[in-house]
Amino acid sequence: MSNTAVQDKRPSPSVRPQSLSRKGLPRWAPSAFAVVSIALGCGLGLVAGWESRIQWGLLSALFFVLITYCTATAVEGKRQAKDRVATSVVWVCFILAIVPLLSLIWVTVSRGMKVMDAYFLTHSMAGVPGFEAGGGVYHALIGTLEQVGLATVIAAPLGLLTAIYLVEYGRGQLARAVTFFVDVMTGIPSIVAGLFILSIMLIAGLQPSGLMGALALTILMVPVVVRSTEEMLKLVPNELREASLALGVPKWRTILKVVLPTAVGGITTGVMLAIARIAGETAPIMLLVFGSQLINSNPFEGAQSSLPFYIWEQYRVGSEASYDRAWAAALVLIAFVMILNLVARGIARWKAPSTGR
Template sequence: MSHAQAPARRSPSTLRGASLPSWSPWAIAGGSILLGIGISAAAGLDSKIQWALIAGILYLLATFGFAARVEGGRQAKDRIATSLVWTAFVVAVIPLVSLIWVTVARGVKVLDFYFLTHSMGVVADTEPGGGIYHAILGSIEQVGLATLIGAPIGVLTAIYLVEYGRGKLARAVTFFVDVMTGIPSIVAGLFILSIMLMFDMQPFGFAGSLALAILMMPVVVRSTEEMLKLVPNELREASLALGVPKYRTILKVVLPTCIGGITTGIMLAIARIAGETAPVLLLVFGNPFINANPFEGAQASLPLYIYQQFSNSAGSGAAFDRAWAASLTLIAFVMILNLVARAIARWKAPKTGR
């Protein structure tokens, strides 16, 4: 009878081939940047954009070459695809970071408490001083009224298209929503202006709100429609099986489930209309004094204030600084709206039990 032999030790697997070290992408990127700067300097290229393009091309070629030599062609293709994604990401982020950097650097020159709490009043555009309180007040009122008009109509339209819409009417509504999505802002302003001319009306803030609501509605409809489609049909069917009417199913089950996405879509629509200048220029006309009544008289807004100050600055001077400070304020205004939307979405999100 033979004795049982002890199991032999397994040798380490050799199926995994050679691979580049983890620090290789950074080394290749650094070498590509240095080589790109050297080639650009030797060729007499002064543009930093040309330097970046040369360095990016060298990075992609070097990554593919080293990976193909060490890891093989298949892994090299994977690395080149990953590098293209990262390159596209960097190309998209650089303009955004540059825009924010320039806006902050130039906007902080005159941005202070006085600037935020005073209007232009009797201050000429070429003189220092003045502020944007009247423009902030006008923007809040105009965008707020546009939201009160456009958001409910957009949400209700999306509910109809997803929950009730069938036949020719639903197809017609979908078609016109698609058309309205691509309407230039100046067209919406001209539409409201034609109505004002018919009734011999003077510029006032609410007219701008109507044009902004027209621009806002298709964005709200599309975003809300997509959020409603993400709600599982099983939730609707379970509610209906318990005898709950359809309207209560929508109010108590469907909408609370996707309230976060709906709120985010509304905030995106608000961010889109908050920077519109053309409708406000046509319908609101601007006002250097404080006008808290959007239903009577011309009124200011932040985008219109920026346009007027920059057009009167000739590229420098006090008006130029005020334009950049107002731009920074508008960016902060949109950022605050997004933070509020996230807070509301988290607060109203459906709670899951442990």
């Protein structure tokens, strides 16, 4: 074949292969859409005379999705526009979820800091009329720490051992029955748990105390610990168990040395979620602990208070000073749960197995 024929088969320099690139919106486009949408939503809300900022926000979110879809369809095509709309909806849902949380935190901090000081944290309400300023939350804080602590000491081992049984040993009718009752207990209202312990108190002739409240909180805490621990244990790869058993290690030691250390991060997080679940319960405390204006450091004898009961009690008084104390106690409760979560994350990071090669 001659060189001329070969040259004829070569593509002409003027003919180029079709490019795979296509038009696309710049990276700053979503931010610009958001600004325009907020301006349109607020402007239309002002023109229509809407006083609710919620309506303004919902209208802005609707404009954001519509502008994103129309612009992306015109520039990038319908397929890419659908992808951008899905992303926009996710962002809108995230903002709709985070705004009430930020609003709640802002209101709690701004109103709770009015009376939040060292005096408030180290004094009780003994001798202080509810409608007057003064007093503190020390007695309620002590009650919450003791009641939640007792409930955790009882519920955490029970929930952990139950989850180990269901994952590692549970077979047959007994395991199915345990799973069923755990599911039922997960939906038990707190007042029902309180009434159950109250009936035992009346039958046995026991007096109200922090321990009785802790027992009711234990009933609420156990199913949460069982469910979260069970899911974490199921995530542990079976290869780790098989490798340990292949070396002749007993099953109980495999669970203790391999399975639990691998899942300790998730287990700790589950326990902290369960603690946060019971830390704000009020109904069992009203039935079983009765509340007290005095400092009672003995959870096994006499009435006690707690932070949720203190908040309800101060809100019921109805004075400006009691409202300030209620918001300050709510801030203390939020800080209490936050500190527990930070401690749990630290423990989980410390105890987690090394992932280095």
